[in-house]
Amino acid sequence: MQQFETDIVIIGAGPVGLFAIFEAGMLKMKCHVVDALDMAGGQCAALYPEKPIYDIPAYPHIMAQELVEKLKEQAAPFAPIYHFGQRVEKVEKLETGDWRMETSTGTVLRCKAIIIAAGCGAFGPNRPPLTGIEAYEGKSVFYMVARREDFRGKRVAIAGGGDSAVDWAISLSELTQKLYLIHRRDKFRCAPESASKLKALADSGKIEMVVPYQLHGLEGANGTLSSVVVATLEGATKKLDADILLPFFGLAMELGPIAQWGLNLDINHITVQQSTAQTSVPGIFAIGDIATYENKLKLILSGFAEAASACHAAYKIVHPGEAFHFEYSTTSGVPKVA
Ligand SMILES: Cc1cc2nc3c(=O)[nH]c(=O)nc-3n(C[C@H](O)[C@H](O)[C@H](O)COP(=O)(O)OP(=O)(O)OC[C@H]3O[C@@H](n4cnc5c(N)ncnc54)[C@H](O)[C@@H]3O)c2cc1C
Structure with a gap:
C-alpha cells in the first residue's frame, strides 16, 4: 500500500483541478491530485480534445487539449504528484484534524484540506x-x-x-x-x-x-x-x-462514492459557499462543475475563479495562525517549491 502526506488533495485533474494546483502553489501549498481517468484534462481531454473553446479569457480560441497542456505547464513548477487511474473511495477525518483518503487501488493520502474538482463525478458515456x-x-x-x-x-x-x-x-x-x-x-x-x-x-x-x-x-x-x-x-x-x-x-452523471461523504448535495452537485467554495464540511472545498450555488455558471472560467477562492480559504487551514499577505502574481512571481 502506498502512503503519502501533503497539504491538499485535489480530487479530479480536469481543467479546474489543474488550475487549483497552480493557485495552491502560489500560496506555497503542495498538492497530490487523484483522477479516475488515466490522464489529466477531465471532460476537455476525454470528450472534446480537438474542439476549439472560445470563452477562455485572452484566448480568442484554443483547442481543448491545448488548454489542458497549458494548465499542466502552469502547474508544473509546483511539482504536483498525480495518481491516475484511481478513484477516491473513502474520506475520513482523523483525530489530529487531518484527512485520510483511500483510493480504489489502495493508495492512502493524508492531507490538511481537500478540494473536490470532480466535474460530474466519475463520468461515463x-x-x-x-x-x-x-x-x-x-x-x-x-x-x-x-x-x-x-x-x-x-x-x-x-x-x-x-x-x-x-x-x-x-x-x-x-x-x-x-x-x-x-x-x-x-x-x-x-x-x-x-x-x-x-x-x-x-x-x-x-x-x-x-x-x-x-x-x-x-x-x-x-x-x-x-x-x-x-x-x-x-x-x-x-x-x-x-x-x-x-x-x-451525453454523459451519465454519477457522483459515486462522493455522495457518501456527508456533504450537502443538490441533485448530483455539492452545495458550496460561493465566496470560499467551502462545502458543508469544514476543510472540504468543491469547485468546477461539481460545485453549485445560486446562479452558478457551469463554465471553465467560473471554475478557475472558484479554484482561487478555495485555495485562499484552504490557506487558513493549511497554515493556521500564519498571517496572510495578499500579493499579485506580478509581485510574488512563481514561488519555488521546497
Ligand atoms: C462537448 C463539450 C463542450 C464544452 N465546451 C465548453 C466551452 O466552450 N467553454 C466552457 O467553459 N466549458 C465547456 N464545456 C464544459 C467544460 O468542459 C466543463 O465545465 C469543465 O470540464 C469542468 O471542469 P472540471 O475540472 O470541474 O471537471 P471535469 O472536466 O469533469 O473533470 C473532473 C475529473 O474528476 C475525475 N473524478 C470524478 N470523480 C472522481 C473520484 N471519485 N476520484 C477520482 N477522480 C474523479 C473525473 O475522472 C474527471 O477527470 C464543454 C463540455 C462539453 C462536454
Whole structure:
C-alpha cells in the first residue's frame, strides 16, 4: 500500500483541478491530485480534445487539449504528484484534524484540506442498449472523438440529437467517405448556426440524415462493424453500411462514492459557499462543475475563479495562525517549491 502526506488533495485533474494546483502553489501549498481517468484534462481531454473553446479569457480560441497542456505547464513548477487511474473511495477525518483518503487501488493520502474538482463525478458515456455493443467498443464504437484523423475515409454513423452529435457530424463530414446522422426526431438541440450548417450539408449530400430512426442493432465480426441497423418507432428497420458508430447520448452523471461523504448535495452537485467554495464540511472545498450555488455558471472560467477562492480559504487551514499577505502574481512571481 502506498502512503503519502501533503497539504491538499485535489480530487479530479480536469481543467479546474489543474488550475487549483497552480493557485495552491502560489500560496506555497503542495498538492497530490487523484483522477479516475488515466490522464489529466477531465471532460476537455476525454470528450472534446480537438474542439476549439472560445470563452477562455485572452484566448480568442484554443483547442481543448491545448488548454489542458497549458494548465499542466502552469502547474508544473509546483511539482504536483498525480495518481491516475484511481478513484477516491473513502474520506475520513482523523483525530489530529487531518484527512485520510483511500483510493480504489489502495493508495492512502493524508492531507490538511481537500478540494473536490470532480466535474460530474466519475463520468461515463450513456451507452445505447444494443446487444453485444461491448465487443465493438474501442474498435468500431467510440463515445468520444480523440483524433479526427482516425475517421478519414471511413463510413461513420453518428447517433444523437444534441450539440456533440451535430457538431461532430459537421466536422467529420469534411473527411469521411460517408456520414450518417441518426436521430429519433427531426429537431436537434443545437445552436441555430450549427442547425443551418447541418441543413446545408444534408442538402448537398455530404451528410445523410437518418430521421426519425433510432439505433436497433450492430452487425459485424470480431469487433469490426459492417453495418448499423436502425428502426423507426413503428419497428421498420433498415441497414446502414458503416465502419464506425459514434453514439453521442451525453454523459451519465454519477457522483459515486462522493455522495457518501456527508456533504450537502443538490441533485448530483455539492452545495458550496460561493465566496470560499467551502462545502458543508469544514476543510472540504468543491469547485468546477461539481460545485453549485445560486446562479452558478457551469463554465471553465467560473471554475478557475472558484479554484482561487478555495485555495485562499484552504490557506487558513493549511497554515493556521500564519498571517496572510495578499500579493499579485506580478509581485510574488512563481514561488519555488521546497
Ligand atoms: C462537448 C463539450 C463542450 C464544452 N465546451 C465548453 C466551452 O466552450 N467553454 C466552457 O467553459 N466549458 C465547456 N464545456 C464544459 C467544460 O468542459 C466543463 O465545465 C469543465 O470540464 C469542468 O471542469 P472540471 O475540472 O470541474 O471537471 P471535469 O472536466 O469533469 O473533470 C473532473 C475529473 O474528476 C475525475 N473524478 C470524478 N470523480 C472522481 C473520484 N471519485 N476520484 C477520482 N477522480 C474523479 C473525473 O475522472 C474527471 O477527470 C464543454 C463540455 C462539453 C462536454
